[in-house]
Amino acid sequence: MSILILGGDGYLGWPTAMHFSSRGHDVTVVDNYFRRNACTELDTGMLYPVPTLIERAKIWHEKTGKEIKVVIGDLSEPEFMRSLFTGNFNYQWAVNNTFTGIPETIIHYAEQPSAPYSVMDYKHADITLINNLRVTNNLVWAVRDYSPETHIIKLGTMGVYGTPNIDIEEGWLEVEHKGRKDKFLFPRQASSLYHTTKIMDTDLEWFGVRMWDLRITDLMQGPVYGIETEESLIDDRLKTLFNYDEIFGTIVNRFIVQSIVGYPLTVYGQGGQTRGYLNIKDTLQCIEASQKHPAKKGELKIYNQIMETFTANELAELTQKVGNKLDFNVQIDHIENPRKEAEEHYYNPAYQGLQDIGVTPHLLDEASMEKMFKVVEQHKNNIRKDVIFKGVKWG
Amino acid sequence: MSILILGGDGYLGWPTAMHFSSRGHDVTVVDNYFRRNACTELDTGMLYPVPTLIERAKIWHEKTGKEIKVVIGDLSEPEFMRSLFTGNFNYQWAVNNTFTGIPETIIHYAEQPSAPYSVMDYKHADITLINNLRVTNNLVWAVRDYSPETHIIKLGTMGVYGTPNIDIEEGWLEVEHKGRKDKFLFPRQASSLYHTTKIMDTDLEWFGVRMWDLRITDLMQGPVYGIETEESLIDDRLKTLFNYDEIFGTIVNRFIVQSIVGYPLTVYGQGGQTRGYLNIKDTLQCIEASQKHPAKKGELKIYNQIMETFTANELAELTQKVGNKLDFNVQIDHIENPRKEAEEHYYNPAYQGLQDIGVTPHLLDEASMEKMFKVVEQHKNNIRKDVIFKGVKWG
Numbered sequence A, B: 001m002s003i004l005i006l007g008g009d010g011y012l013g014w015p016t017a018m019h020f021s022s023r024g025h026d027v028t029v030v031d032n033y034f035r036r037n038a039c040t041e042l043d044t045g046m047l048y049p050v051p052t053l054i055e056r057a058k059i060w061h062e063k064t065g066k067e068i069k070v071v072i073g074d075l076s077e078p079e080f081m082r083s084l085f086t087g088n089f090n091y092q093w094a095v096n097n098t099f100t101g102i103p104e105t106i107i108h109y110a111e112q113p114s115a116p117y118s119v120m121d122y123k124h125a126d127i128t129l130i131n132n133l134r135v136t137n138n139l140v141w142a143v144r145d146y147s148p149e150t151h152i153i154k155l156g157t158m159g160v161y162g163t164p165n166i167d168i169e170e171g172w173l174e175v176e177h178k179g180r181k182d183k184f185l186f187p188r189q190a191s192s193l194y195h196t197t198k199i200m201d202t203d204l205e206w207f208g209v210r211m212w213d214l215r216i217t218d219l220m221q222g223p224v225y226g227i228e229t230e231e232s233l234i235d236d237r238l239k240t241l242f243n244y245d246e247i248f249g250t251i252v253n254r255f256i257v258q259s260i261v262g263y264p265l266t267v268y269g270q271g272g273q274t275r276g277y278l279n280i281k282d283t284l285q286c287i288e289a290s291q292k293h294p295a296k297k298g299e300l301k302i303y304n305q306i307m308e309t310f311t312a313n314e315l316a317e318l319t320q321k322v323g324n325k326l327d328f329n330v331q332i333d334h335i336e337n338p339r340k341e342a343e344e345h346y347y348n349p350a351y352q353g354l355q356d357i358g359v360t361p362h363l364l365d366e367a368s369m370e371k372m373f374k375v376v377e378q379h380k381n382n383i384r385k386d387v388i389f390k391g392v393k394w395g
Helices: A013-022 A034-042 A053-064 A078-086 A115-119 A122-146 A193-212 A251-260 A280-292 A312-325 A366-377 B013-022 B034-041 B053-064 B078-086 B115-119 B122-146 B193-212 B230-234 B251-260 B280-292 B312-325 B366-377
Strands: A002-006 A026-031 A068-072 A105-108 A151-157 A172-177 A180-185 A215-221 A265-268 A274-279 A299-305 A308-311 A332-335 B002-006 B026-031 B068-072 B105-108 B151-157 B172-177 B180-185 B215-221 B265-268 B274-279 B299-305 B308-311 B332-335
Touching: A002 A013, A013 A026, A013 A053, A013 A068, A013 A280, A026 A053, A053 A068, A078 A122, A078 B122, A105 A122, A105 A280, A115 A122, A115 A193, A122 A151, A122 A193, A122 B078, A122 B122, A151 A193, A151 A280, A172 B172, A180 A193, A193 A215, A193 A299, A193 B193, A215 A280, A251 A265, A251 A312, A251 A366, A265 A312, A274 A280, A280 A299, A308 A312, A312 A332, A312 A366, B002 B013, B013 B026, B013 B053, B013 B068, B013 B230, B013 B280, B026 B053, B053 B068, B078 B122, B105 B122, B105 B280, B115 B122, B115 B193, B122 B151, B122 B193, B151 B193, B151 B280, B180 B193, B193 B215, B193 B299, B215 B280, B251 B265, B251 B312, B251 B366, B265 B312, B274 B280, B280 B299, B308 B312, B312 B332, B312 B366
Parallel strands: A002 A026, A002 A105, A026 A068, A105 A151, A151 A215, A215 A299, A265 A332, B002 B026, B002 B105, B026 B068, B105 B151, B151 B215, B215 B299, B265 B332
Antiparallel strands: A172 A180, A274 A308, B172 B180, B274 B308
16 A cells, blocks of 8 residues: 655654554655754754654664655645656655655645644744645645545644533534534634644545545544654664654643653643543554545545543643652642633543544553653753743733 | 725725725725736636726826825735734825824735636635635734734625525524533535635634634625626726626626627526625625624624525526516526536525614615616627636536
8 A cells, every 4th residue: 555644754744654664555755844944943952863754764774674755845835746646756765766656545744733833923823824724735636636536634633623612523513503404514613823724624625525525534633642653662763753842842741851850840720721632652543543444435534533631730740640759859830821721611522433443542641651751761861941931822 | 094905906895995985084905916917817808997906096086085095015925914004015006105004994805706716726726725814814913913903804705604404694603512502603614715715714813803802803795796886986997897707707797798798698507506695885885884883802793794695597587587678688508517516405594784783785686787787788899708608617
């Protein structure tokens, strides 16, 4: 099976590439190093240096004999996106330098993924909007024009739903109004511009599915935590990039880093904000399950990609417990909430769909968190305390 | 009152500028001639030549003694949008060449407004997406940063709702689900990329309103028909631009032109498609009523801006009746539907809100249509039969 991964250099993109490559698929990754460049620009720090995509593909080949082809380019440019379907591009690295052909599955991670980044100022808002929307739109049109049978798997976010006062279903809602009924995309209203672009992505997909019978799966993912995956254990240099700052670091990853360097855990406001979370290993399981159970022609499948829910306070307390057990003296600080969000709210999302097609959750507990502490601790000397908190405000 | 009109060269923008100028407001129009350039590129034809925005502003000044200031530039560029708030730009024409200051009201028409244009191919889709989304996002951020008290009036479209099987409310819907309730933006799914960008515009606005307490009114407008407004009668050269082709010409305007040149009325498919319509004079009334009843801080007001509904068949039959009375031998052709849309469907939109704040509808009847026939007939020799039908397909 030929699989094209857009955004193959990112936190999830690279582990996904190794995951499918190790299972015998013909994998091509595309990236423009947007994330790395943004980390450099914003001086966010990384837990350890990460080889370029080309170096990583070479290491992967050396260690496993398997090939992950690499293309570097900006997918927000329509002509570049289309070249991936016509073969009118060059691989930056490949063992066998001939066009793989049109992919059966495309996994689309190629988006600016940070909420704080998207609301820093009008320039970063503009970059987020244009990058995310253009990539998705270019992809929909390229698939329409060149390979309508290709299954697109796109990463969305649970953040599109916000915190409504009704149960959150998996993507769709049957509405009864004045005695009549219809089914719609579940109501969505997000609290960052990044999350809002994900609402729009789904609108573009749903348009393509209805107009041109495309096949799309949209995975509404919660914040992911974790470092290691089965394939990263093969060689230390294959570990995915790991941010621990407020802009690109997700909450669990960040809390562990903060604990290790004695930076009090920064809980925003009252800490009652409830969200769904998952281990990076489960992201890979979910993507693989979606790839094995593709959407049909003219179907937009939506799954809520989380394995359990926690409040910010619960995550802080768990981190503190594990950290203290490991002799870090972990403090918790309730700081003024820089975001505009409800700090106490109803939250009851459905998320059974992915487990129904074969995903077995790795839950977050003391043991799994302790393992993460151990891995992060090895890189303790790289951690820069001064870049953890950036003070990006929504207001 | 200082009023800034974005997209002031368009079918509705220019009449709006004259309308507010004649009522004593300090009006500035901004445009990049996108619409004219697109008409040239696509060879769509215009019913009569239209002077440039600068020429029109000069004629307006000459005839009325009133000033409409003109700025030419691309509002999808963030820095240009922001310059309108800082004064760091040049008027291309103004009697008094000093910065008017930050506007109290901004009327936002600056969008690619054609559904067929947006689905012609991936390039026109990309242009539509980027132009429409960037302009709205730039506007929201500029108002956030420089003048959060300014009231934004944005033109949306009834097309965002599609043709749901439930009654269409004015922008919002109270949903009850599993015994709990919440209120959301009314479910939206559109059948062109253009209409989809209007869904996204509203998402951007709603984000800005929730995060930064902006004041926004979104007018979900149906297809507009008509040529003359009170102010265009002052001088023939002040008439708004008038397209009659399938891409930029709205259905009633197009049917009248087709009748006059003996081109059979092109009804798509069965012709049961029902939509809401309004006279261009009522667009001006609606904008003025919205300006007089601004949204409050932190409020997104949504109105459905239509005055009555018709099926495509009803419009064709009315046009035929009036045309035949005037001795045009009007034929009706049911052609294969180039669009993907329901040809028989439930349609019951609410649209009382604007009438409640003072709008008195001009309804479409034989008398008002006959008047339009008379105006169009004066320009009969300019009509190019070969550009009416372009054959843009959704499929």
